[in-house]
Amino acid sequence: MSTxxxxxxxxxxxxxxxxxxxxxxxxxxxxxxxxxxxAGWERWWNVLPLLALxxxxxxxxxxxxxxxxxxxxxxxVVAQTYNAKAYAFGLKGTGAIATAASLAMLCQQxxxxxxxxxxxxxxxxxALIASSHIG
Amino acid sequence: MSxxxxxxSENLKAxxxxxxxxxxxxxxxxxxxxxxxxxxxxxxxxxxxxALEQFLLAVLFLVFVFxxxxxxxKEIKRNVHSSQIIFS
Numbered sequence: 001m002s003t004x005x006x007x008x009x010x011x012x013x014x015x016x017x018x019x020x021x022x023x024x025x026x027x028x029x030x031x032x033x034x035x036x037x038x039a040g041w042e043r044w045w046n047v048l049p050l051l052a053l054x055x056x057x058x059x060x061x062x063x064x065x066x067x068x069x070x071x072x073x074x075x076x077v078v079a080q081t082y083n084a085k086a087y088a089f090g091l092k093g094t095g096a097i098a099t100a101a102s103l104a105m106l107c108q109q110x111x112x113x114x115x116x117x118x119x120x121x122x123x124x125x126x127a128l129i130a131s132s133h134i135g
Numbered sequence: 136m137s138x139x140x141x142x143x144s145e146n147l148k149a150x151x152x153x154x155x156x157x158x159x160x161x162x163x164x165x166x167x168x169x170x171x172x173x174x175x176x177x178x179x180x181x182x183x184x185x186a187l188e189q190f191l192l193a194v195l196f197l198v199f200v201f202x203x204x205x206x207x208x209k210e211i212k213r214n215v216h217s218s219q220i221i222f223s
Contacts (some may be wrong), residue, residue, distance in 0.1 A: 006137060012156060013153065015153070015156045016159055016160060017199065018157045019157050019195060019199075020160050020163060020164075022194070022195065022198045023160060023164050023191050023194065024158075024196050024209035026190070026191055026194040026195075027187070027191070029190070029194075030186075030187045030190035030191050030194070033185070033186060033187070033190040034183045034186035034187040034190065035180065035183075037183070037186035037187070038179060038182060038183050050159055050190075051190075051194065051197070052191060054190060054191075054193075054194040055197045055198065055201070057197075058194050058197075058198050059198065059201065062198065085168075091169055132169070
């Protein structure tokens with residue numbers, strides 16, 4: 001299965017699970033409604049507040065589950081990035097890609113800041129300073 | 136607001152996606168309710184489960200309507216924002 005198909009499948013599964021979670025979140029209000037039905041007190045002024053309560057709790061559980069899913073996905077992505085091994089600026093080992101990305105960000109001069117003042121030749125000087133701190 | 140803002144491919148794709156997956160979730164709940172109804176034969180519990188199932192289906196439908204509206208609104212807002220950037 002290609003990466004794109006995997007991502008798409010993951011998205012679809014996530015949305016399905018979010019709907020199921022919303023349904024599970026509405027179960028307490030549903031139990032109240034079912035008790036009313038069994039007791040024979042099913043009137044619109046009873047049902048409407050319960051429906052609003054069920055919708056509210058369902059949406060709350062949806063949001064909660066969405067946050068949990070997103071947090072889990074971002075944790076996995078960050079962990080994969082930091083566990084990747086590759087050569088970068090002569091460094092090899094765990095976190096080399098992350099180090100390279102950090103160095104690149106440090107060495108890059110912001111294009112919209114004209115008052116950024118550096119005495120040394122920009123790329124080499126900053127890279128040397130950064131690598132001496134890392135090493 | 137032009138008509139393509141409402142019927143863009145992204146919106147239709149989102150609607151189709153939500154429709155299919157909400158139907159799948161509703162079917163799952165109906166299937167579970169059916170199994171529980173078959174497992175529990177007393178009529179009082181049966182009507183209890185039926186009422187609970189009806190309620191959950193109604194709530195899932197409302198959640199579906201809410202998210203369709205929310206997704207479309209987000210998409211339209213993005214379209215309008217990008218068209219403002221292009222034409223400014």
